[in-house]
Each structure stands twice: as structure tokens, then as C-alpha cells.
Amino acid sequence: xxxxxxxxxxxxxxxxxxxxxxxxxxxxxxxxxxxxxxxxxxxxxxxxxxxxxxxxxxxxxxxxxxxxxxxxxxxxxxxxxxxxxxxxxxxxxxxxxxxxxxxxxxxxxxxxxx
Amino acid sequence: xxxxxxxxxxxxxxxxxxxxxxxxxxxxxxxxxxxxxxxxxxxxxxxxxxxxxxxxxxxxxxxxxxxxxxxxxxxxxxxxxxxxxxxxxxxxxxxxxxxxxxxxxxxx
Numbered sequence: 155x156x157x158x159x160x161x162x163x164x165x166x167x168x169x170x171x172x173x174x175x176x177x178x179x180x181x182x183x184x185x186x187x188x189x190x191x192x193x194x195x196x197x198x199x200x201x202x203x204x205x206x207x208x209x210x211x212x213x214x215x216x217x218x219x220x221x222x223x224x225x226x227x228x229x230x231x232x233x234x235x236x237x238x239x240x241x242x243x244x245x246x247x248x249x250x251x252x253x254x255x256x257x258x259x260x261x262x263x264x265x266x267x268x
Numbered sequence: 269x270x271x272x273x274x275x276x277x278x279x280x281x282x283x284x285x286x287x288x289x290x291x292x293x294x295x296x297x298x299x300x301x302x303x304x305x306x307x308x309x310x311x312x313x314x315x316x317x318x319x320x321x322x323x324x325x326x327x328x329x330x331x332x333x334x335x336x337x338x339x340x341x342x343x344x345x346x347x348x349x350x351x352x353x354x355x356x357x358x359x360x361x362x363x364x365x366x367x368x369x370x371x372x373x374x375x376x
Contacts, residue, residue, distance in 0.1 A: 190366075196368065197356070197366055197367060197368035197369050198312070198356065198366040198369075200365060200366075244311055244312075254300050254317065254319060254360045255360075256302050256314045256317065256360070257302075257304075257312075257314070257358075258314075259311035259312055259313070260311060261310075261311055262310075262311045264309075
């Protein structure tokens with residue numbers, strides 16, 4: 155069966171510090187991978203998605219970046235965090251084959267920028 | 269215009285009642301939809317998928333899709349306190365742009 159791992163679960167970082175969140179998927183090949191952010195009391199905002207190694211599409215211009223160094227690894231980074239980067243970050247995967255493939259989410263990382 | 273619009277609520281219903289949630293969408297090309305449930309502080313989980321006009325039932329949940337009117341709805345029958353959560357709808361394309369979600373509170 156497929157599993158998705160996301161870490162850390164919580165993170166408190168000062169403004170201006172770097173960020174690295176990692177996500178890995180097991181039990182499937184060539185998944186579509188996603189990073190979402192959810193601000194407190196708000197909906198899910200798609201940040202990045204990837205349909206293959208090295209292929210990253212950005213949905214919202216900001217100080218975040220994403221990389222996919224391996225087929226089932228997705229990394230979200232920032233060189234300098236802003237207060238507005240606080241939120242609940244979710245990694246997700248879906249099947250790349252087939253028309254209707256739902257998202258499967260990791261447990262999320264709650265980031266607080268102080 | 270946002271791709272998907274939902275009434276954010278909160279929607280408060282008594283235990284045992286029917287909770288009705290609606291979602292409208294702007295892209296006429298959207299053919300199918302997912303409904304997700306998100307408990308506070310947790311990640312979303314898939315509860316329903318609908319791809320054709322009409323109703324789809326799964327236990328106490330019924331999803332309805334009306335492509336002509338561009339809306340999709342979710343009914344929760346015999347609502348339980350454990351149904352208290354935020355419900356998100358999303359068109360089933362590969363970018364999955366979610367609505368803001370409707371928060372449901374079931375009163376015991």
C-alpha cells in the first residue's frame with residue numbers, strides 16, 4: 155500500500171531564517187506531487203505541483219521554492235521566512251495515470267514564524 | 269473569479285438532522301468532483317467522488333452534481349457529532365483547486 159511521510163510535524167522558526175520541509179511517498183511510482191498551504195481559518199492554497207523529477211510548476215509567486223530531486227521526494231524551501239509564511243503545510247500525492255485520481259495527504263507541518 | 273466557491277459557514281445542525289453543503293464552480297469543463305473532510309488540525313481525507321449528473325450515495329453521505337447549473341452538493345444524513353469538520357470540494361483535475369470549505373458543527 156502507498157504511504158506518504160511528511161516532516162517535521164511542527165516547526166517554529168524566526169523571521170529571516172531558512173526553511174526545508176520534506177515529503178516522501180512509498181509504494182507507488184511517478185506520482186504527481188503537491189505542496190499546499192493553509193493559513194489559519196482559510197482554505198487550501200496550492201503552492202507547487204510536480205508531474206515528474208525536476209518538473210515543478212509554481213502556482214503562487216512568493217519566497218518559497220520546491221524541488222523534486224527523486225521520483226518520490228518533494229522538498230519545500232525558503233531562503234528567508236516571512237511572518238506571512240506561517241501556516242499548515244500539506245504535501246500530497248496522486249496517481250499520474252487515470253483520469254480521476256484523488257489526492258492523498260500527509261499529516262502536515264504546522265509552521266509558526268516568529 | 270475563484271474556480272470553486274463554498275459557503276464557509278459555520279453550518280450548525282442538531283444531531284440526527286440533515287446537513288446540506290453546496291459548492292459552485294466556474295469552469296464548465298469540470299466534469300467530476302471530490303469531497304474531502306478535514307477535522308480541525310488534521311489533513312483532509314477523501315469521502316466522496318462524483319463524476320456524473322445526479323446523485324451518488326455512500327452510507328450517510330449523498331453527493332449531487334448538476335453540470336447545467338454548475339453546482340455540486342453534499343448531504344449528510346443523520347448527522348453525528350463526529351461529522352463536525354470542514355468539508356472541501358474540488359474539481360477532479362490534476363491541480364485540484366479547493367474551495368475554502370464549509371465548517372459543519374453537529375450539536376448533540
